[in-house]
Amino acid sequence: MDKEIIWTAPEFEFSPKSVGWYWLSIIVAALTFLFALWQKNILFALFVIIAEFMILHWARQHPRHLQFRLTPKGLFIGEHNFHAFEHLMGFHILEIEGEERNELILRNDTKINPYIKVLIFRKDIPTFKQFLSRYLKEIEYTPTLSDGLSKFLGF
Numbered sequence: 001m002d003k004e005i006i007w008t009a010p011e012f013e014f015s016p017k018s019v020g021w022y023w024l025s026i027i028v029a030a031l032t033f034l035f036a037l038w039q040k041n042i043l044f045a046l047f048v049i050i051a052e053f054m055i056l057h058w059a060r061q062h063p064r065h066l067q068f069r070l071t072p073k074g075l076f077i078g079e080h081n082f083h084a085f086e087h088l089m090g091f092h093i094l095e096i097e098g099e100e101r102n103e104l105i106l107r108n109d110t111k112i113n114p115y116i117k118v119l120i121f122r123k124d125i126p127t128f129k130q131f132l133s134r135y136l137k138e139i140e141y142t143p144t145l146s147d148g149l150s151k152f153l154g155f
Contacts, residue, residue: 003071003072004069004070004071004072005069005070005124005127005128005131006067006068006069006070007067007068007120007121007124008065008066008067008068009065009066009068009101009118009119009120009121010063010064010065010066010119011063011064011065011066012063012119013063013101013119014062014063015154015155016154017059017060017154021059021154022056022059025052025055025056025059026052026056029048029049029051029052029055032048033045033048033049036048058155059154059155066078068118070128070131070132072085072134072135073085074086074087074088075088075106075116075118077118083106083108083116085135085136087108087109087110088106088107088108088109088116088136089107089108089109089136089137089139090106090107090136090137090138090139091104091105091106091107091132091136091137091138091139092104092105092107092138092139092140092141093105093120093125093128093129094141094143095122095125099122100121100122101119101120101121101122102119102120102121102122102125103117103118103119103120104117104118104119104120104128105117105118105141106118106136107139107141115141
């Protein structure tokens with residue numbers, strides 16, 4: 001039996017954006033900004049500007065490659081992030097057809113950010129299932145609206 005599983009993966013799946021994507025984003029933000037001004041809602045107009053700068057910044061960011069470590073205590077992500085099994089309710093492995101990388105999804109016991117998603121390689125799925133089954137139950141996961149929206153927008 002493995003005492004721990006160690007692997008390196010990007011912190012998220014990067015999706016390159018075209019010039020058209022950036023222009024569409026700016027046009028939508030500009031129209032929303034103009035609508036906010038027409039409604040005389042200065043606070044919302046300010047929010048739209050800040051949000052658009054954040055979206056443009058995040059769209060260009062490439063993922064860092066992190067070391068992940070599953071131990072009998074829980075999941076270590078990088079140097080400073082730890083999720084103990086006692087605070088996790090279950091796991092699901094989302095297999096993406098035709099992709100080398102798949103997602104390990106851990107259900108957290110918090111309401112604000114209930115899922116921890118980590119990229120794993122397809123060839124390692126049986127190892128992960130065997131290891132995690134000793135500490136957590138396998139649960140069903142249904143992709144959320146935010147999952148679909150993120151994928152559609154390329155995030």
